[in-house]
Amino acid sequence: MEFKFSPLAYVPFVSVENMIKLVNSIGAETFMSELAVAIEEDFKRWELFDKTPRVASHSDVGVIELMPTSDGEMYGFKYVNGHPKNTKEGLQTVTAFGLLADVDSGYPKLLTEMTLLTALRTAAMSALVGRHLAPKGSKTMAMIGNGAQSEFQCLAFKAVCGIENVRLYDIDPAATAKCAANLKSAGVNVVSCKTAEEAMEGAEIITTCTADKQYATILTDNMVGDGVHINAIGGDCPGKTEVAEAVLRRSDIFVEYPPQTRIEGDIQQLPDDYPVTDLWQVMRGEAEGRTHDRQITFFDSVGFAVEDFSALKYVRAKIEGTEFFEHLDMLADPSDPRDLFGMLS
């Protein structure tokens, strides 16, 4: 690329290739641990964020969403699609990119791939919540659903919560084999299981991350013992749930942002006024997290714009001084701002 114009108009761009290099240079576990810290810092500043609801464009086969937010200094948004049928066509179910801009000038300051980054931030958030809510000293996690998110989840819980054992289950044994192979040298004990029940044996933390766009019941009531922490990732849009209502009713439910989770999360099965706890309040010590050993804590994860914002800011800071980005000639910046037309001559 040739750069004719002022550096003011360059937008740093992190390609997929550069995101891979960035994550590998930091290390995936360190990346997610640091990102968990960044997310927690932002959640503690909760009231500063402009919590615009995401703007969704639905079709018969999927959804395209824009998730904007701002803390008054920076503005960020993520473009993300969800198309379950894509997998059959060799495409990703979810692809994403994100943008960070300066509120004071409105100029973009980062454009980045966000498919990998979303997996990393989702896992960082799950593990952060796990650190607050899971039983102290948890060592074993059941990982139900061994698709694209599963390795990230396992590594984040290892890095942030000290998980030593992961017990994998997927309806497709090939997915479990893939996940187990990817985690071979990760420093966790991996057990591949034949049923969800087997995966849950001895697990203090149960992570569900399945992808069917329909009301599914991955966890039934009799499968779930007392005292566990459930990290429910897959129930994240209207019509898509993973957990039996009875499990929800036995649990204390923690959410990112109630107005969004009531529509998209597993709690869409419950009445609109069903009590839930805001995680930002738990993180600030203003609401109780886990209060006793037999309590089931339930994180109804749907993914919130503030987490993407934290991830964008983290990446923006981390690429500084590295070669893991390019400059994109995306903004017209004539020497005389009133002479836009002059650029054509």
Add this chain to the structure above:
Amino acid sequence: MEFKFSPLAYVPFVSVENMIKLVNSIGAETFMSELAVAIEEDFKRWELFDKTPRVASHSDVGVIELMPTSDGEMYGFKYVNGHPKNTKEGLQTVTAFGLLADVDSGYPKLLTEMTLLTALRTAAMSALVGRHLAPKGSKTMAMIGNGAQSEFQCLAFKAVCGIENVRLYDIDPAATAKCAANLKSAGVNVVSCKTAEEAMEGAEIITTCTADKQYATILTDNMVGDGVHINAIGGDCPGKTEVAEAVLRRSDIFVEYPPQTRIEGDIQQLPDDYPVTDLWQVMRGEAEGRTHDRQITFFDSVGFAVEDFSALKYVRAKIEGTEFFEHLDMLADPSDPRDLFGMLS
């Protein structure tokens, strides 16, 4: 850039430099004429569009907006900021970029600069509306406000409506001089005027495009004679108007999308139920445009997402087979969609 991954994941990207090359290869007038046709075709398909309101994030000094829309086949959005104070800092008041995606897969199919493209589409829309509403045989346009949009407006009205004379006025004579110089070889007679009244002498079309973010009155009641068409570009956000209420009340008012224009346009000065006509209905022949010689027609332009959509589709079609784009490695596309993590190794 190195491309390791599947072509499915490449996003065609039109940089500022390539947009300039594309416009020059087509010719600015032809570009805007063709784009006017494309916009009209889309306005005639009005009911197919998902008309989500734009999502605005306001600060003390400006606004950042996302303007999404979809026709069910393609999805598009524009990122645009508005920061009037930027000019003083050598930055653009408005910068923009846009994205077009495939609804069926959710995959982006075009990322492009949209600062230049927005100026082109705004002028194309103005001229298209002028062709429908201005007096037949109009030859002279007053161009009040000679900033970044002015040359585009003049050329579009020349190309689409056959305007032969443009009469320029700006409170800053340097802006008028800049505009006149840029239009020197454009094949229109340019007259630089010392007052707005002088600019309007003999003009059948009056275009106002001033940039103050405040209630301004560029056109007062006694300045506007009967029978003209007013193309009001600059009153395009809450608190920003250009035209005296009395002028509006003497006019028949035409708008892109009433719910948006009532908030952002000059008609924010009028009651919420003040009658206006939808331009898509005029274009389809379902509503009357100009009905008599003494009528003042008034296009309260604010810019609507469908126009950006038309522009994105037009550019996407025009770059096909050219060298005016790059491939951006923006979407993670592992060979096995479930093995996102495998991309890190």
